[in-house]
Amino acid sequence: MPDARRDAGSCAILSLMAALRALGYDISFVAADEMESGSTPPMKNIEIYAAPFYRSVEDLLRRQAQSFDLVYLHRQSIATRYLPLVRQYQSKARVIYAVADLHHMRIARQAAVEERPELLAKARQVRDAEYAVARQADLVLTHSTVEAALLRRDVPGVEVHVVPWAVPVRKRTPAFDTRHGVLFLGNFSHAPNVDAAFWLAEEIMPLVWRQRPDIRCVIAGADMPEQIRRLAAPRIEVIGHVPDCGTLFDKVRLSIAPLRFGAGVKGKILDSLGAGVPCVMTPIAAEGMELPRDFTDATGETAEALAALIVNLHDDSTTHARMILAGRRFIRERHDHARIIDALGRIAGDMRGKRQAG
Structure with missing residues (x-):
């Protein structure tokens, strides 16, 4: 479950869901790895799917077949696990793969800093998985301009968009x-x-x-x-x-x-x-x-x-x-909220247009 006090990934997820709400979408959320945590934090105007009403993400996708216009998959591990199921049960939906960050870059750099050549093999495996999901999704979201350029270079034909997340600005600070x-x-x-x-x-x-x-x-x-x-x-x-x-x-x-x-x-x-x-x-x-x-x-x-x-x-x-x-x-x-709404609005508009054309 996302927690803005814990990590940046949570902040990004919550920010993008708020922006999609502002664009008129009804938002449903499922945490693949914490469906049975026993408690779900409140998220304003977001429907949370969790146990005991659903047993798994597959259970949700199957029982809510053809219910969604957009399916947003956050991080490669989640996208790899569930994108085929999304295509099976939500065949009319457009799929957004949010990389959060390219893990293979981080692992390869860690291998160099720590002088651990065994990590290079893992980095290559993760890179192949990240690029495979990028090819299968309808579009890819990243927060980094560097990673967007890398994806466009290494995965020709992939549609990549750079979308930041909203960050508040404090009006007053101590002297x-x-x-x-x-x-x-x-x-x-x-x-x-x-x-x-x-x-x-x-x-x-x-x-x-x-x-x-x-x-x-x-x-x-x-x-x-x-x-x-x-x-x-x-x-x-x-x-x-x-x-x-x-x-x-x-x-x-x-x-x-x-x-x-x-x-x-x-x-x-x-x-x-x-x-x-x-x-x-x-x-x-x-x-x-x-x-x-x-x-x-x-x-x-x-x-x-x-x-x-x-x-x-x-x-x-x-x-x-x-x-x-x-x-x-x-x-x-x-990183203003209005900028995020504008960026996602243009993407969603393009996706709607493609869907109507298709």
């Missing part, structure tokens, strides 16, 4: 002088965030402390394993899952996304910019978002570069203020 420190926020069921937390604590922050020993670091996020909790130290606060990240953003001067591998658009960066908190990041973290030129001043690839950026941005109130304005402007222009 520069009332904030202190740096925040790393991530879901730790995701391997890139685990690697990033260790790199931050063991290599980046020690370089920061050589210049500014008073700068504190906060590491927070859902599904935190014990190995991350053990990073806690006098100048590193480890607090696990926080239901309201706004309280964290209000306390720090900047966030950091020190990802050495990964794929897709990073929700932690969008949330930070929307909250009025500049973010220091690696090129991997910034990939696919088309950030404005201002953010080249906040991007570094090595521990030394990131440490220098943290110190400079933490202490320079003028640059800090400029980055806040640039971040808010970027979120308003690219």
